[in-house]
Amino acid sequence: MPTFVEMATMATTAIKLASDLRNIDQGLAASEAKLKIADLMSQLADLKIGISELRADSEGKDAELVELRKAFAFKGETVEVRGFHFETRDGKPVGEPFCPICLSKGKFYRLTWSRKPGRPYTCQVCPAEYSNAPAYLWSDQRGS
Numbered sequence: 001m002p003t004f005v006e007m008a009t010m011a012t013t014a015i016k017l018a019s020d021l022r023n024i025d026q027g028l029a030a031s032e033a034k035l036k037i038a039d040l041m042s043q044l045a046d047l048k049i050g051i052s053e054l055r056a057d058s059e060g061k062d063a064e065l066v067e068l069r070k071a072f073a074f075k076g077e078t079v080e081v082r083g084f085h086f087e088t089r090d091g092k093p094v095g096e097p098f099c100p101i102c103l104s105k106g107k108f109y110r111l112t113w114s115r116k117p118g119r120p121y122t123c124q125v126c127p128a129e130y131s132n133a134p135a136y137l138w139s140d141q142r143g144s
């Protein structure tokens with residue numbers, strides 16, 4: 001994907017080519033004019049592709065920003081216990097904690113209890129593993 005600077009350079013080149021064509025005097029051969037027109041069309045085509053790529057990239061970033069804003073808002077609804085964030089019911093932590101590493105990237109993935117030795121809580125997405133993670137029952141569970 002071209003950078004904004006590269007696209008500005010392409011636009012400058014295209015403008016220069018168009019300017020050369022406008023300043024054609026009678027001495028300019030038709031073949032020379034055709035070459036300049038071909039260059040101009042090539043520059044404009046590259047510019048069009050570059051703009052499309054930048055638009056797609058910008059839309060991707062917009063979507064990512066929306067996700068991060070949602071995650072940030074949701075994080076405000078969680079409660080922190082010993083460095084782990086939990087969903088809440090009536091202000092109390094419930095369920096398993098969210099992976100702190102993934103949470104630092106704005107992603108809410110719950111740790112799950114593994115069958116590994118020591119029964120640590122692990123993340124299904126990243127390699128994080130916690131032997132000391134607190135966990136709570138869900139509010140609709142009664143329990144032991």
Ligand SMILES: [Zn+2]
Nearest residue numbers: 099102123126
């Ligand atoms: Zn994780």
